[in-house]
Amino acid sequence: MAPSTASTTTADVDNIVPIDLNIPDNYVQHTLKTTKARPPFQWSNILNELNFLNCAILTITPVIGIIGAIYTPLQWKTALFSVFYYYCTGLGITAGYHRLWAHRAYNASVPLQYVLAAFGAGAVEGSIKWWSRGHRAHHRYTDTELDPYNAHKGFFYSHMGWMLLKPRRRPGVADISDLSKNPVVKFQHKYYVSMLLIMGFGVPTIIPWLLWGDARGGYIYAGVLRLCFVHHSTFCVNSLAHWLGESPFDDKHTPRDHMLTALVTVGEGYHNFHHQFPMDYRNAIKWYQYDPTKWFIWSMQKLGFASHLKVFPDNEVRKGQLTMQLKKLRRQQDNLAWPSDSNDLPVISYESFQEQAKSRPLILIGGFIHDVSTFVDEHPGGPHLIIKYIGKDATTAFFGGVYDHSNAAHNLLAMKRVGVLHGGMPHGLDEKLIPPSQRLKIAKYTELSSPYASSAAYSDGEGMLG
Secondary structure (H helix, E strand, O other): OOOOOOOOOHHHHHOOOOOOOOOOOOHHHHHHHHOOOOOOOOHHHHHHHEOHHHHHHHHHHHHHHHHHHHHOOOOHHHHHHHHHHHHHHHHHHHHHHHHHHHOOOOEEOHHHHHHHHHHHHHOOOOOHHHHHHHHHHHHHOOOOOOOOOOHHHOHHHHHHHHHHEOOOOOOOOOOOHHHHOOHHHHHHHHOHHHHHHHHHHHHHHHHHHHHHOOHHHHHHHHHHHHHHHHHHHHHHHHOHHHOOOEOOOOOOOOOOEOHHHHHHOOOOOEHHHHHHOOOOOOOOOOOOOOOHHHHHHHHHHHOOOEEOOOOOOHHHHHHHHHHHHHHHHHHHHHOOOOOOOHHHOOEEOHHHHHHHOOOOOEEEEOOEEEEOOOOHHHOOOOOHHHHOOOOOEOHHHHEOOOOEOOHHHHHHHHOOEEEEEOOOOOOOOOOOOOOHHHHOOOOOHHHHHOOOOOHHHOOOOOOOOO
16 A cells, blocks of 8 residues: 655756646546556456555454454553544544645644654555545546546445555546645655554554553554554545435535444545535534544644635535535426426417316316316315306406415416416416416526426416416
8 A cells, every 4th residue: 555655856846747737628538548448357367456565454454453352352541542543543644644635625734744644654545645646536537437446336446446456547647746845745755664664553552562561452452453443444435435325515426425424434424525625624514513533623723733724615515505405306396297388288269268168167267277177076165166167267266356275276276277268367467377386496407598498497477378
């Protein structure tokens, strides 16, 4: 998992040009067409497919931890320290690697940067430069072939398969020129292996040994097993957070929001919000949502170690939420039956209406002719009130003259339209003629912009009868 530690000279840093400065506009399609992917994975060729370093780290570590735990009693002090150190190294990834360096969601003082870089190294997930480069590619090319942990390739692949196997193709280009100029990032990259050993295993072994004489327990529980938990906690951001939960801000891609994911990822579980607003220092925007990383960054600001905490405009966040709510309502709306559009109904003269009413119960209300044959016996006021208006205009009686009918009555009546009276509607009833359920009916952009759009899609009532 550790990348190359090749150093960069000062001159190189000063002249670094963003790697994505001159990429073509159609970069993704261009890359997919012009670069050849590795052949599909085959079990028969598995030895040539594995990344042995990552396989060793991700398989040997838990084996050592489990065997060690069997033969090493767990002291309560060691247990508490292990949980504490888990959060320290976890925050090194979430508050450091992720929100500070990969997304630049806030500014951190130099001392805080070194602390986060050290604890991040203790999580053994590669250097800041390597980790951030992959994560920026993930955000830029989410769910495509250029996404290094593409969720469409399956839960296991996005969780850890992408590290165990050699990639089918290189991740998409992502600029990290800003990180190449950062002295803390350069320091950690240069001394990453040493920092990994010290922070990943040395510190969690030495502290329990010096303070309460449990070096072995510290190594097994705070070192090895803690490392396993940190690994899979981070991996869940790439897998579980793209599989479990809802999409309250955007459903274009796979990221999801779920409290369970937040609990196992040190607060990174509100992933749909994060992918929609990646520069926001928060992952959870509600006070009750679990996001210790947000609380940590906020606390560092209060203590003077962090500043310029970026927050996406609340108005735009709420637009995202409203968009998804409207899309959900639109799907519900599309599953309902609605009245026939006036343009689809036959135009009938008053004389023809009266003649047809002799053979079936037709009533005229607000310029529309309604067939009430299925409702005569169901009318709450008694069938006689409907029968007396067959072949007649019941507009005044329906709109409050006899009874000010409910929204449900208006909606039901509209479903019984069978024709439009020649000459149109009576004056002054424009708004009343639209059933309440349709006044707020959600229209697609294409429906609103098309000159042939159904008049029922509008909420202002204009043009109902054409």
